[in-house]
Amino acid sequence: MNTLSAFRAFRALLPVLRPEWRGMAWIYLLGTMSALGLAGLTVLTAWAVGHAVVERTPPGPLWWALVLGLVLLRVLLTWREMDVSHALAYRVLARLRMALFDAYARSVPGRRREHSGRAAAVAMDDIEKLEFFYAHTVAQLGASLTLFTASLVTASLLLPEAALVMLLGAAVVASSALYWARAARRLGEREQQERSDLSEHIVDALGALREVLAYGLAPRIIAETSAATARAATVAQRRELLSHLVTALRELVLTAVVIGVIATSATAAGVLSADVPVRLAPAELPALVALALVGIAAIVDATDTLTRLHPLVSGAERVAAGINRPPVVAVPRAPRPLPAGPLGLRFRDVSFSYEGRRPTLTSWSAGLAPGEHVGLVGPSGSGKSTVIALAARLWDPSAGTVELVTADGGGVPVADLDEAALREAVALVDQDATLFHGTVRDNLLRGCGPRSDGDLNALLERVEAAAWIGLDDELGEGGVRLSGGQRARLCLARALARRPRVLLVDEVTASLDPATERLVSDVIAQFHGTVLIASHRAETLARLERVVDVAAAPHAVRRPGG
Known part of the structure; x- marks a missing residue:
């Protein structure tokens, strides 16, 4: 499974969620404005520190007004984003489950010999995870990419060399997600399979409870359930360990980008060498470093989120397969009325x-x-x-x-x-x-x-x-x-x-x-x-x-x- 197939798996469910597209766009706007507000606070604070240390000038009334306004705006946007996203999450959950139930109503599983345990795992476990993805994660990814783009454009206007360092760092961080994607997807699919098998095993045991008690099978079933749970937990631990290793690599890249931006900014400000023409006031250097840090951190967050999405891909495919399953009864294009009288x-x-x-x-x-x-x-x-x-x-x-x-x-x-x-x-x-x-x-x-x-x-x-x-x-x-x-x-x-x-x-x-x-x-x-x-x-x-x-x-x- 490659990145394109993963994208197709998530896109396959969008038609079901069409009525919620406006809500998704609204959460993206709220999240983006909130992220830009936080970035603005970070840059303004760094700007004030730079001027206070280098020029020994305290921030003026305009700075205080901007900071106070951004703080209030950030509080309001955060509260509104949480309110809207939670409401959207419940609607996404309901729409996916209703679509899956409707598909099963049109396509009776009994004819296809499907196991109810696997169907339950799709309806409960897979959809619950996808609900968070469509209600929160999509907007979060969009906001991170927008924030990085805005930071990169601003940095290129202030100092092109710093923007180039940011771009190179973002490329390395993004490539780390692609490099580790195959292993992460493989572990994610295996984890989901283990959880589906566990659901199937539990449903079988509960459905035959009398036989379990009559034949004294309870200890065996408990042992098998514990073993299946341990296997799923082991796979989850391996996936988490891989995620931590990739995260450590990205943090190392983040540190390198900050050092690179500091070096280019200090050179442009004439701090490292007096022979270089000054193109940046020394007092602006902390603000530029903060800007670069905000931008590259947004890419790190986005790639980290993408790495953690791999377990959802197989779940999205199962939900899409369930929703798009062919019906066993065709819906008439022009339904005829029922005849009156005895039938x-x-x-x-x-x-x-x-x-x-x-x-x-x-x-x-x-x-x-x-x-x-x-x-x-x-x-x-x-x-x-x-x-x-x-x-x-x-x-x-x-x-x-x-x-x-x-x-x-x-x-x-x-x-x-x-x-x-x-x-x-x-x-x-x-x-x-x-x-x-x-x-x-x-x-x-x-x-x-x-x-x-x-x-x-x-x-x-x-x-x-x-x-x-x-x-x-x-x-x-x-x-x-x-x-x-x-x-x-x-x-x-x-x-x-x-x-x-x-x-x-x-x-x-x-x-x-x-x-x-x-x-x-x-x-x-x-x-x-x-x-x-x-x-x-x-x-x-x-x-x-x-x-x-x-x-x-x-x-x-x-x-x-x-």
Whole structure:
């Protein structure tokens, strides 16, 4: 990875942050004015010292007015810069995370076999570091370069030889960043990789907590986590050591530049030799040295910052890859409105395959009339869950179309429909449906319009949950306080709260006891709309009007019990 590729990695995220460009420019201006104000104070102080020592003249009222004005301006600018930059940092953080979440919503990770631990590392660790870069570091780099340019131009007007020394010193300092860039980038990438691996390991352990306890794996996992943490810390220490070595080199260059400016300035002032024409008053010499010191220090700060950015490059690439990932469902250019009245489903020669695997469905066709209740059967891996996901438009088929069918037989492809309208009409209850942290009311209202507490309590009565839970009860993360049957009932109630016209159910009764399965099947049977349910349970299938075998030839249908 070279400097150009690093620049491209950071630039790739700028379109997402376009609304914040004005804020970035504003922080750059504030930072630049603050840096110039501090430089002005430094030069003015050195100028006053030079005149006081050489000419024994104290600074006049104008000098005091300028210094006092710069001090007040500096205080105001520093306060304003901190206020604006902190607000911008939160907005950058929110925009990057929203863009990443939106990309995942359009491109379901499950189809691409991605690890949730790595996704969490990108969403939390990488973006948090990039937030500081875009909200603070970019403006800081711009201010440093502007300050150096202003110092160099001023020095060239006062004494070209001093400006040449500054330019040579800046070149050496900048070249040190390029010289050490490859090693720093390599260490930064390795550190980020170690941290991503650590996140993946922790997520795996937390996701299998019961197995960890049942098999006594806790000591092993703790040891592996400690080892992974130690590896990441070792890489970070090596990167810091390299950074300190480069910093020491730059400080050495800074010292050499100061000595060079002093020598050229003293020569021009006739201090070192009386035979040289005097082109600079001796009293001005401290001010010129201070000016050179301010300018070269700005370059040192900028290059030091650039050296420390290398761990962010791979993070920026991962975030950009996540945000720019291709969607699994295409956004229609001219969305069509949802048809009124009852809706059915139709699959026309649908094919689908997961990445890196052979096709799950090939030219598969089936139809559900509006209001019909149909089951899907077939062995594991035959495509039952895939059919449900395609009907819910979590994915688009690689070939063929999925349509919503009106009472007169007309079909509208789900890919052409307005997204919000489609979600209102079609509800999904998945086998692994998740309850969110919060109250029962919060969960029932997820994804639907306003509902009264009376309506919500009626839903709880409908799924026979009112006896053991209330609307204000907290569920905990993922509904941890509930049994599998209780979670299934609440997930079904949440889908019904949306008042859908098509209800999609994927193996929701697979792990339920007979009594709970009977209850859930009764609720689904009483739903006044179209139902497509994937199941292998006889009790569930017996309530349906017909059953489609996904693994059989297209249009193969059998009656329940047949």
